[in-house]
Amino acid sequence: MLxxxxxxxxxxxxxxxxxxxxGVEREVLEAxxxxxxxxxxxxxAYPESPTCGVSCRACSLKNLCPAAASEAPQSPPVWRLTALGEQFVESAAEGG
Structure with missing residues (x-):
């Protein structure tokens, strides 16, 4: 599931x-x-978030991200992959 x-x-x-x-309860997802x-x-994810690594202005996902025009911290929160998470997903997709 993770x-x-x-x-x-x-x-x-x-x-x-x-x-x-x-299709999971929010509490389960938050854990x-x-x-x-x-x-x-x-x-x-929020403008200048260390998770994002770049400002919203330079982000390739800014048109998809609900946090792009918000101030940190925001409500509701927006989550995204870190660089490590992106590497993991790419590696898993390649069968690694």
Whole structure:
């Protein structure tokens, strides 16, 4: 299930939207997100977020991200993959 969460987070999403897409309760999803954050695979997205690595202006996902025009911290939160999470998803897709 954590792998599915990572794949879904290739596009930044709110916990409510992600829980609905995955068909899980929000509390369960939030526990999974916390686990992924501790491992360095996912984190909160907002302008100048260390998870994002670049400002919204330079982000390739800015047109898809609900956090692009928000101030940190925002409500509701938006989660996305970190660089490590992106590497994991790409490696898994290649069969690695």
């Amino acid at each position: 792998r599915r969460v990572l794949v879904e987070l290739r596009r930044p999403q709110t916990p409510a939207g992600l829980a609905a897409r995955l 999974m997100l916390a686990s992924l954050e501790r491992r360095g695979y996912a984190g909160l």
